[in-house]
Amino acid sequence: MHTILVVDDDAAHRLMLQAVLTDEGYEVAEADDGATAVAAVKAAFYDLILMDVRMTEMDGIEALEAIKQISLGIPVVLMTAYPEVPLAVKAMKLGAVDYLTKPLDTDELRLRIAKMLGHYTLSAQEQAVKTRLAEASRLIGRGAAMQTLLDTVALVAPTDTTVLILGESGTGKEVVADIIHANSDRAAQPLVKVNCAALPETLLESELFGHEKGAFTGAIAKRQGRFAVADGGTIFLDEIGEIPVSVQVKLLRVLQEQQFEPVGSSKTLTVDVRVLAATNRDLEAEIAAGRFREDLFYRLNVFPIHVPPLRERKDDIAALAEHFLEQYAEKHQRQIHGLSPRALDLLMRYEWKGNVRELENTIERSVILCREELIMPQHLPAPLQALSEDLDAETPDLEPGITLKEMEKQLILSTLKQHDGNRTKTAEALGISRRSLQMKLKEYGIS
Structure with missing residues (x-):
């Protein structure tokens, strides 16, 4: 219906x-x-x-x-x-x-x-994709920016198009790759992940394409490469900007022809692999510097997806914090029901240069340190505690067991008070758009 x-x-x-x-x-x-x-x-x-x-x-x-x-x-x-x-x-x-x-x-x-x-009308497959994406949004955020991203993912996931995922470290690029593969026609086949920055040039070519016995010193046995392992499925090339130019040539051929030769072999192998790649580098700047091939860039950049940094989508912080809190409270067997309003305010004010990964690590650390029902400022890392000096001393402490929604409402009210009811300044202080603030005020019945 x-x-x-x-x-x-x-x-x-x-x-x-x-x-x-x-x-x-x-x-x-x-x-x-x-x-x-x-x-x-x-x-x-x-x-x-x-x-x-x-x-x-x-x-x-x-x-x-x-x-x-x-x-x-x-x-x-x-x-x-x-x-x-x-x-x-x-x-x-x-x-x-x-x-x-x-x-x-x-x-x-x-x-x-x-x-x-x-x-x-969406097809049955696309409807299933939307259902899975709704759950996936818990991992990377539910704000307007990430919902737009997930809508884009829903369109490209069922195709075989090459996707280039762009964004700072820790924004969730690998999670996006997981979502794309899980919602593709190749979901039942392997998703093979390669961190291109973790391997030296001498080993990267062998890792990707395999090698014959005796192909180089230490090659004591024949080895299958990651592209061959991914045949029929998807390969995720993380930190693609770190691949040396010598390997880029071979990668370009795989993208163009789906063919390659293992190191030390003259036999051409053909594979059926979808390529997802990610980078935190400006590849066009790398091209200008001679460190990245322009033809490879255009082969990869068929469908670019930009994952915004956490500081540009602060409306995701509370929901992500709640998700990680549930996850790590269960893992470490802690009876923690939430964050204090002041602790949540510190999370909202912090810049999160390490993005979602840094937030996740912060919440896990806080869960381990906390012996109370709520995570308090003293359970947070020192850089966040240092922000306490900037908080309004009148921010009230609320009773244990308060929900994150109630905390969010209290945070909005206190920030409005700090800025004498000026909604534009309040939105800027909260790191959200004025429209998002208006919707929150409507949701919480704040006039």
Whole structure:
């Protein structure tokens, strides 16, 4: 059954649409303004959104823009009683699939929706991908930036396209590679991982392509390379920017022809391997410096995916901290129920140069040190404790057992107070967009 989200601040019009759509066999959810709709899209999947343009709080155009940042693939139909050509053009540019004028012709509406759902409905495989991606989001974040990334992954995963994953160390590039492979047609076949930075040039070629007995000093037996092991599946080349130029030539041939010769052999091997690669380097700068082949770059850069650093998506920190806390509390058999508001505030203020990996390590260390129900600032590493001096002394301590959502609400309230209610400055201090702050205020009923 298809689920349609109806967004309109006119209760009577919502009720009419609900009746029409329910009669057609659709499941209908409702939202009375744009901000509520955006929150609903973050929380659940909808096959189609039918949304009014003129609404209080957040209008349909602003909500459309926010929804497309969360999930690019959801078809959105806008409705208006005030048809304006410039507005319609803007809506289409932002990704609306249709623009209807009120009062709606219900017969025409039924036909249009049926046609659109027929065109945009995900296949059973893609639906399964979305389900697995929702769980995977626990590993790398659930904010708008990462949801957009996961939507992109859902599109490329079922293909055989070469993917280049870009991002700083610790952002979760390997997790993205895992997700792509797990949601591909090759999921039942091996995912072979090679850290190209961990092997010297003399061994890397042999590791990737294998060697014959006696091919070089120490080659006492024939060895199968990682590409051969990955035949039928996927190979993940981590830190691809570290591969020496001499090996890049051979790698280029594999990408072009799916063929190579093991070291010391004249026999050509053919493989069927999907290539995923990752790097924290600027490969175009490496090309300019003569350290990376331009032709190899373009072979790898068929479908680039950028994983943003944690400092640019601070709305992920609380959820990631909760995930790691659950994981390591169970591993180390600790009865820890959360973080104190001050400890959470320190996590939010920290720069996280090591990204998600550094956050994970920080939470595990804190779990080991903690003998209480909540992780407190004293359980955090010294660099985070040093940030305590910058915190408002009035930030209240809350009772044990408080949820992370309650902590987040308290953090927003205290930061608003610090900035005299200025929402722009509050959003900057929290490291989130003003729109994200507005949605949080709406969610928590903060006026």
